[in-house]
Amino acid sequence: MQLKILPRNIADMIAAGEVVQRPSSVVKELMENAVDAGADQISVTVTDAGRTLIQVIDNGCGMSPDDAVLCFERHATSKIATAEDLQEITTFGFRGEALASIAAVADVVLRTRREEDEVGVEVEISGSEHLSTREVAAPKGSNFAVRNLFYNIPARRKFLKSDTVEFRHIVEEFQRVALTRPEIGFTLTHNGRDVHVLKPAKSLKFRIMDLLGAGVVGEVVDIAADTSLVRVHGFVGRPESAKKTLGNQFLFVNGRYFRSAYLHKAVMKAYEALIPEGTTPSYFIFLEVDPSSIDVNIHPTKTEIKFEEDSVIFQTLYACVREATARGGAGGDIDFDNPEAREMPVIGPRFDEYRPVSIPTAGVDPDYNPFMVGDKYLDERDFHPEIPFYGEPQRPSYTVDKHEDYGKLFEDRTMPTAQVLVVQGKYIFSQSASGVMVVNVRRARERILFDRFLKVLSEDVPVSQSTLFPVQVNVGIQGRLLFDAHQDLLKRLGFDIEAFGSDTVVVNGVPEGYVTDPGKVHTMVGDLILILNDDHGALPEMMVQSLAQKFAVLGASGGEKLSSPVEAQRLLDALLGSTNPEFTSSGRRIISILPLDEIDKRF
């Protein structure tokens, strides 16, 4: 064996992999640099979810022609100079890694000019190689255009998810930075469309409103605490607004977004018994600590933070969130009519009641991230374990092939004149040749819907629809984007859902068999978001199967209670006509027979 030093370009590519994992990493690093440069207006333009172009333009301090070349060198930073500075980091950046990493895996063009310079400079670099430098006219500030990301790492490029998923990551990074600096104006444009246009905001609450919609802001109360170790401010969701969708959970320390399973637990513990299992409240929590009491440099993307006194922070956070949830609506509302209202109310009178708090004994997995399972975001399977995961071992799936036999089987079992009995709206009992046949209503509906959706998606047949009295649902800007991106799919399946404003949709119609009770439509829309949010980037046939399945499970879970024998008979007829009346598409039994001899044995 012989040791060799790797050539510089390969070493750079490896190092880049740590910092630049996907297009959203580039957006994050460039936005953070623009903030560090003192800009008050930052615009982000993205094409094809960042595959083709990511451009970040700021009006910050700009760079001299020399620095414009130097900034792409590894360890080139203007933000720290000494080892002591590392203890007191107040900027986003400090390692001089980001631009070098981006330039190693993409084509980059930088145009920049400082206030004091007459002309600007344009630097072109590709795969760490400096291609050109020339003088150009440029406004004050910096303009980074990153093209063809991962052009030299085909494996990375291939493993990027669908545009919907990659763009969702970009929006998340954008929001995380935009929330930390309400005073800065930000815009985000995707494929020529404005996604966010954020004017400089008077305060955090206005920024949240501009960014996530008035709906989110209406559902939160403020939190505040001030101890010798940590100052806490921000907003947490009212318990009744907790949602099955993950999304608006934000933790920041000293103006930097970070993830922490441990502190997430502190928040969730404060909601214990206040919210239904499987739901998560939104929260926007800002911690201020002495910069020397944290270590930001423990993870390549700087989104994990080590706190010196993490158990004390856990307790403080728990206590102040608990206090806010107990206070509920009283006095905690954001007062939009009075812009002069205090941004951070003093700590609530009941704060002390919740202290001291016993030190949590739960074991902590430092790698655990509440939002990810492995490399995967939590999806609806985590909330509905009955949905199988295509690609994993699962129960045999009994589909199509023996259509006729199933029909025969069914006939054998039902007597032509059989009476049906509906039990609890959940089961249909009917006489069969050898005993009593029991049909699980929900699963029967799931089978029928699955067949229908599969047909709709693979053969493009027309769908039947139930129309509703229009129901307006606030879905947030992210949700609205999801509905936009999946317009065609939803229409084909039989949904009639219109966009309304930037963060709301109006439901006019749903596929036949779906809920029609306006009160339940809200929940249905939430579940719809969970499905749309998932990555459907897999093989096309699998995608159609898995979509049909998810929409069938969703439809069957919300359907009206079966009440009359006439409806029951209709359902049985439809089931009989399905591709497999015995099992759902995930292999669950729909029909069970109670044999006569077993009934005999009971007497």
Ligand SMILES: Nc1ncnc2c1ncn2[C@@H]1O[C@H](COP(=O)(O)OP(=O)(O)OP(=O)(O)O)[C@@H](O)[C@H]1O
């Ligand atoms: N938009 C910008 N405006 C002005 N100067 C910039 C801009 N972006 C980068 N720079 C300069 O280039 C240097 C290198 O940027 P880079 O992001 O690679 O490192 P960093 O921000 O110092 O640290 P980190 O790797 O932790 O982000 C910065 O320290 C800064 O001096």
Ligand SMILES: [Mg+2]
């Ligand atoms: Mg940086």
